[in-house]
Amino acid sequence: MERHLRVHVVPLWREHDRIVGPVEADRPDHVYLLEHEDPTVDRPAYHETVIERITDIVGSSPDVEYVDLFDMYEVMGAITTISDWHPNDLVRVNVTAGTKRAAIGATMACMDEHTDAEPYVVDPKSRPHGLETPATEGFEEASLLTTYQINSPTPDQVAALALIEGHDTESKHAKKKTLITEAARYGLDFMNGRVDGDPEGYKPTNGDYNVLDNRVTSTLEHKGYIAINRRGTRQYLELTEEGRQTLRAFRQRAESVIADLEDRTRNSGDDIEFILDNPVDTLIEDRS
Structure with missing residues (x-):
């Protein structure tokens, strides 16, 4: 090229x-x-x-x-x-x-x-x-310098980290159902072709959970970016410290989702708490 x-x-x-x-x-x-x-x-x-x-x-x-x-x-x-x-x-x-x-x-x-x-x-x-x-x-x-490629999170995986962080509040934690419904809302790639009609209020199917595991959560858990806490039949997702730092480093890959989560945080009617510094905010401001 x-x-x-x-x-x-x-x-x-x-x-x-x-x-x-x-x-x-x-x-x-x-x-x-x-x-x-x-x-x-x-x-x-x-x-x-x-x-x-x-x-x-x-x-x-x-x-x-x-x-x-x-x-x-x-x-x-x-x-x-x-x-x-x-x-x-x-x-x-x-x-x-x-x-x-x-x-x-x-x-x-x-x-x-x-x-x-x-x-x-x-x-x-x-x-x-x-x-x-x-x-x-x-x-x-x-x-x-000779280097070797490392696998970094995909845009969907970065967005998932942000969604998990945003739904980790005093009253609740993110569940896999949360990620699926939010992925439908934001049109994440792994949900392409799976949402028929209005994404608001989307009801997850069993196939959605399989795709989520294969494309997102299994990888994030394997890399140590998230912890999945199992309580009975329910599974709650939380970011590890490594996951939070990875979100900081790669947040530009899901900036539109993050910006909306920040807006929803300021809306008292939406139970979202997303507060994360942007290490490159001055770069963005200078470029705009």
């Missing part, structure tokens, strides 16, 4: 040459810088130099996006989101310019089977010490 643009995504932390060098060597069309969002952390003065140098090289200012560089799921969510914005472009990610947790999140994002991005590592010439200067000095070379 022909690539239209070359895009670099780079954490901006305690580096200068390891950021600027690969950009100068590869000459991308656009650069995203992921800067740490905590206002209590001192921002090195050379960050402005990095931005100015990239602007000179590329011919346009990089997009500076503010994320928590110590939250690997937040970094992962930022990179998968940016990659989704560039489906026909060559996206490359510098995984060695940020914190260690940012490096893990960036690498995991590139390993995701649905994220078409290439990670690269950058070798410095030397490693001086001190906070007033970058952590390393010089630019030796940048090389692509």
Whole structure:
């Protein structure tokens, strides 16, 4: 497939040459810088130099996006989101310019089977010490990192995580019937062809439960994203902490469902409680 643009995504932390060098060597069309969002952390003065140098090289200012560089799921969510914005472009990610947790999140994002991005590592010439200067000095070379694909949740599975979270209130927990009726309401893919007529008030069939298990809940339970608590003949679904963090990282795959759940949360007549931070909300706002 022909690539239209070359895009670099780079954490901006305690580096200068390891950021600027690969950009100068590869000459991308656009650069995203992921800067740490905590206002209590001192921002090195050379960050402005990095931005100015990239602007000179590329011919346009990089997009500076503010994320928590110590939250690997937040970094992962930022990179998968940016990659989704560039489906026909060559996206490359510098995984060695940020914190260690940012490096893990960036690498995991590139390993995701649905994220078409290439990670690269950058070798410095030397490693001086001190906070007033970058952590390393010089630019030796940048090389692509060999990765192996990992299975990430499908849009239906991300939507299911959000629905389970939204129905986990003081008065109730989500059941499989809840997921089926909500999936009919939102037109999730696994219910295609199964809903005849108005999806409001849809009555699940036995076949719906089989499809739900095969396409959604069995996988989510196997991966440790949800716990299924069995009380007699009833089964209640809850997100695990790993499931909640996965929802944060991949929420853009079910953003329309999530936005509606947030609206329903504000409606006192609907027993929905969906409160989850969006690690890439500034990216969305800047793009709109």
